[in-house]
Amino acid sequence: MDKFVIFYDDRKNSCINCAEKFGQYENVECRKISDYQDQSLVYATGARVGLIFESENGKLPYGVSHIIWKIVADKNRNHMILITGGSRELKAARAAVSDLDERGYHILNLYTRYVMEKNKITPEEAVEWILKDIETEKPKRMKERVKEKYQGMSRRELRKELRRELKEYREYQKKQIKIRKQKLS
The missing domain is CATH 1.20.5 (Single alpha-helices involved in coiled-coils or other helix-helix interfaces)
Structure with a gap:
């Protein structure tokens, strides 16, 4: 697997727990968002980027939006967003994707707590599941389920x-x- 850099909101326990689970895997580097609050540029070149945060009433936390607007990463790679809860998480997901899209970054993998709980995926399974999707660059499991259901x-x-x-x-x-x-x- 390629190098994978995860920026997580270290103010929320759900984000910290999730980042710890990701950190157990090789080639995965977890970085606290608070460490980059005062930096004008955040470098994550040569790697895929992941954001882990909790929605704040449909809005992005300030630290996450700061990372989105200051990050320097590969624009030809697919990146990931994981929303670990909060109110109006779908609205926050839309905001994060549109902000990253404005910067030229493509999000292929988007996960929310609601979707994970709905599909009865435990947090331990979720990390493996997400990393496998990122590695294959085809998040088709969820898409296939939806297509089969509505076809x-x-x-x-x-x-x-x-x-x-x-x-x-x-x-x-x-x-x-x-x-x-x-x-x-």
């Missing part, structure tokens, strides 16, 4: 299925909010 459906059935998926996602978000409130009290 042959009429438009009406597809619309109903997508509405049901959206409803499940909203219920998941409400459940996560309740869990967070219980932890705080």
